[in-house]
Amino acid sequence: NMYPNRLEGLDTRLTESILSWERRVNGVQYAPEEIIPTQGVAGAIRLAFPHIMEPGDELLLTDPTYIPYKRIGNTLGKATFFRTIEEEGWTPDIEDLRRKITPKTKALVIIHPQNPTGCLYDEKTLKAIADVAGEHGFPLISDEIYGLFTYEGARFHPLASVAGDVPVITMNSISKHYVATGWRIGHISIHDTGNMIGELKEKLRADRAVAGAIPTPLVYGAMAAYDGPTDHIRGMVERLKERRDLSHRRLNEIPGLSATKPQAAFFIFPKVDDGGPWRDDLEFTRDLKAETRLAVNPGSFYGEQYSVNHFRIPYLPGIDPLNRIFDKLEAFMKSRLG
Structure with missing residues (x-):
């Protein structure tokens, strides 16, 4: 009946399960301090964006994007959209992305694979997005909740695996992969090889309880999911x-x-x-x-x-x-x- 972080070793065990899942499923290595368990991706959104944006700031989004990102952008500042090209399978228009960047741009969000279009960004596109963010010095946020659902053998590339030294905040969840939407179990992974967003990382870790910890009984189910097979x-x-x-x-x-x-x-x-x-x-x-x-x-x-x-x-x-x-x-x- 206690908070997970009050039970000796439970928080660490959950983090280790998530680290193992990221290595095994996504092929991405993280350190324990780069993993933050959350109440699903919704909890990750509630936790992260108030630390990223202030009034007047702009959040870059693909058009279309997932509704909560549009809503949080306009709640905390302004959601700014750049084109995706329907005739090319809803691929991002990198030149339009460049045109939409202003001194007020604080971050860029992609949903990869995409909701609502089902677009899967290839490695070249992801690197192009990361290059733009690196040129302008803002972090990327990647919602990768649909990463295992690809067709015709198409390969999913986690953004953090191709972003180089550009900071990437990845949001993920067991909701779709394990058909467990009501469990509200997810995590943030922080890729930041140059410690460019170290202060933000510390704020997220410090405030995770404010966004809602995963209920203690469900932590055991979360570990079973993260440690389990994906067959x-x-x-x-x-x-x-x-x-x-x-x-x-x-x-x-x-x-x-x-x-x-x-x-x-x-x-x-x-x-x-x-x-x-x-x-x-x-x-x-x-x-x-x-x-x-x-x-x-x-x-x-x-x-x-x-x-x-x-x-x-x-x-x-x-x-x-x-x-x-x-x-x-x-x-x-x-x-x-x-």
């Missing part, structure tokens, strides 16, 4: 790939919709083509829900410009439920487009 991921990926292929095919067969094929994760981000009766994606999603009872997030929730007139679909349901969903969506689009 089950292969079967999960095979099933998800089948659902991804179905979703991509069905969406591109529906009049007025188009979608880029995801390379990773379990989301697809279709575009509502011009010519429909809707003013924007908010009106589209409201109309869709009212008519079909299908609830999806509008693309504008995820960004500012390039995510507009899209919507997100998680293809987690089985093949039969997905087909029923796409049947409803197809009938809806045909009825609205005439």
Whole structure:
């Protein structure tokens, strides 16, 4: 019934489990003081960003990005977006990234693999992002919660493994890999070979209890997950790939919709083509829900410009439920487009 850090050795054992997982699964070496257990990635966000940003500061985000990063950027300062290129599988536009940097830029966030698009950044892209951050002297933040879910043998590269001496704050969790979203178990890993963010690291370690420690009984489950095998991921990926292929095919067969094929994760981000009766994606999603009872997030929730007139679909349901969903969506689009 005590806090984990009050039970002799428990905090150290959890840290050792996370260190072992990072070495074994991601191939990245960290020191114990570079690991901070958190209440999932949400807890990592609550812990880290108040120490990174002050009023007036800017947080660089891909457009689209995951909603909580947009929200925290605008809560603490300003979320600034740079383009990802839909026609190239939602790859970041490095030149637009450079244009969006100002003296107020404090950090850059990527979700890798990406939510909501399913984009997987290759090594060249990651190095280009790290080079830009290194030139301007700000840290990178990488949410890598979907790192084990890649298709066609594509390789996931942790950002810290290619960033050189550029500081990287990586956020991860067992939520998706072990289907344990309600457990709220995750961690921050800090790559900082030049001790450029040493003061920030100390603040994060000192304030981890403020963001919420992992409940003591769940620490034992967390260690079992971090120490356990990942063999089950292969079967999960095979099933998800089948659902991804179905979703991509069905969406591109529906009049007025188009979608880029995801390379990773379990989301697809279709575009509502011009010519429909809707003013924007908010009106589209409201109309869709009212008519079909299908609830999806509008693309504008995820960004500012390039995510507009899209919507997100998680293809987690089985093949039969997905087909029923796409049947409803197809009938809806045909009825609205005439």
